Amino acid sequence: MVEPEGETRYANQTTVKIAPQRPAMSAQTAAKKHTALRILVTGGAGFVGSHLCDRLIARGDRVVCLDNLFTGSKDNIAHLLDHPNFEFVNHDVNHPIFIPVDQIYNLACPASPIHYQYDPVMTVRTNVMGAINMLDLAKRTGARVMQASTSEVYGDPEIHPQVESYWGRVNPIGPRACYDEGKRCAETLFFDSFRQDSVDIKVVRIFNTYGPRMAINDGRVVSNFVVQALTNQPITIYGEGQQTRSFCYVDDLVEGFIRMMATPTGFTGPVNIGNPNEFTILELAQQTIAQIGSTSVIERRPLPQDDPRQRQPDITLAKSALDWEPRTQLKEGLAKTIAHFKAVLGKGLVEDESRA
Numbered sequence: 001m002v003e004p005e006g007e008t009r010y011a012n013q014t015t016v017k018i019a020p021q022r023p024a025m026s027a028q029t030a031a032k033k034h035t036a037l038r039i040l041v042t043g044g045a046g047f048v049g050s051h052l053c054d055r056l057i058a059r060g061d062r063v064v065c066l067d068n069l070f071t072g073s074k075d076n077i078a079h080l081l082d083h084p085n086f087e088f089v090n091h092d093v094n095h096p097i098f099i100p101v102d103q104i105y106n107l108a109c110p111a112s113p114i115h116y117q118y119d120p121v122m123t124v125r126t127n128v129m130g131a132i133n134m135l136d137l138a139k140r141t142g143a144r145v146m147q148a149s150t151s152e153v154y155g156d157p158e159i160h161p162q163v164e165s166y167w168g169r170v171n172p173i174g175p176r177a178c179y180d181e182g183k184r185c186a187e188t189l190f191f192d193s194f195r196q197d198s199v200d201i202k203v204v205r206i207f208n209t210y211g212p213r214m215a216i217n218d219g220r221v222v223s224n225f226v227v228q229a230l231t232n233q234p235i236t237i238y239g240e241g242q243q244t245r246s247f248c249y250v251d252d253l254v255e256g257f258i259r260m261m262a263t264p265t266g267f268t269g270p271v272n273i274g275n276p277n278e279f280t281i282l283e284l285a286q287q288t289i290a291q292i293g294s295t296s297v298i299e300r301r302p303l304p305q306d307d308p309r310q311r312q313p314d315i316t317l318a319k320s321a322l323d324w325e326p327r328t329q330l331k332e333g334l335a336k337t338i339a340h341f342k343a344v345l346g347k348g349l350v351e352d353e354s355r356a
């Protein structure tokens with residue numbers, strides 16, 4: 001294991017020195033039995049990453065949150081910035097970095113179709129180079145490294161629900177390919193590093209996740225529908241709304257991450273993490289309107305190319321290997337998400353033009 005306060009320099013590479021451990025905080029006393037770790041979270045200022053940082057800090061770990069703020073925001077981690085065990089590093093995972101850590105969660109990548117299609121070449125690069133750089137860091141430090149992969153590796157699936165053994169059906173030249181194939185290649189890099197260099201890898205395949213701190217303008221379906229319903233604007237349904245998704249609340253996802261990271265060396269996954277309760281997009285729209293009591297009407301828009309028709313995780317492996325299953329169902333999770341966006345809208349932070 002690398003010395004906590006060690007500092008090593010490599011050519012053309014950023015090196016981050018972690019400050020010495022500061023006195024324990026009262027919040028950490030809650031995490032009595034957990035041995036504090038030094039943990040790197042790439043994409044830590046994003047929606048999922050910021051919740052993961054919260055969870056790790058609450059457990060007593062020392063967290064380095066690395067993000068280039070492409071789709072993330074310092075607002076998501078503002079409450080952590082002064083915490084003695086939290087450090088923010090503005091860095092692009094496309095460039096190598098050396099940070100002595102015990103664990104790495106690799107989440108850095110734009111996740112919504114609008115954002116990942118904005119600069120598709122950069123999306124591929126971030127997935128591939130980000131994976132290479134994080135695997136390289138894991139190899140040098142002996143850190144365990146977890147890749148935030150995606151249900152998009154299954155593409156528009158012929159197998160339903162999707163099991164981990166299914167190889168997927170991805171259009172390699174379509175507009176979603178930069179993300180889907182980028183994530184598939186990242187998985188390849190992880191498994192080759194495991195076989196070739198014995199890197200201690202973990203891979204989770206995340207199904208549609210929602211909750212507070214989703215970017216209000218990132219175009220994903222839950223944030224779009226909630227904001228549209230709260231502002232009594234038309235709810236934009238792409239296609240007939242008969243395509244399905246299975247929505248996982250963010251706290252459940254983070255619990256799955258933590259459990260996966262705690263599995264023995266050699267248990268690599270991939271493991272599906274998601275909520276198997278499946279809804280049509282029309283049902284989601286109706287539920288959102290009903291929960292908010294909105295006067296929004298439904299407005300049809302063209303279905304984007306290669307939009308998967310159905311998606312539902314088979315979580316048999318997560319149940320048996322991680323003793324994990326989601327606890328928050330859509331109604332409850334949606335209520336928390338609605339409360340979040342109500343507060344954000346109350347501050348006047350809406351960017352209407354980018355949501356449709």
Ligand code: NAD
Binds near residue numbers: 044111149
């Ligand atoms: P997000 O866009 O909120 O977070 C991604 C974070 O990565 C942002 O903070 C962004 O600024 C950062 N980032 C992007 N490119 C970077 C780069 N080159 N260097 C450093 N940081 C960079 O999205 P999210 O929903 O929080 O997704 C987090 C991870 O989980 C992503 O890898 C995504 O592919 C994966 N995932 C999410 C979902 C979901 O439904 N939320 C589903 C499947 C997979």
Ligand code: UDP
Binds near residue numbers: 219
């Ligand atoms: N969608 C929709 N209206 C919106 C945003 C999305 O009907 O305003 C649909 C989209 O076509 C897809 C589903 O909702 O079928 C989920 O979209 P999202 O972008 O959230 O995630 P992904 O397609 O990556 O699963």
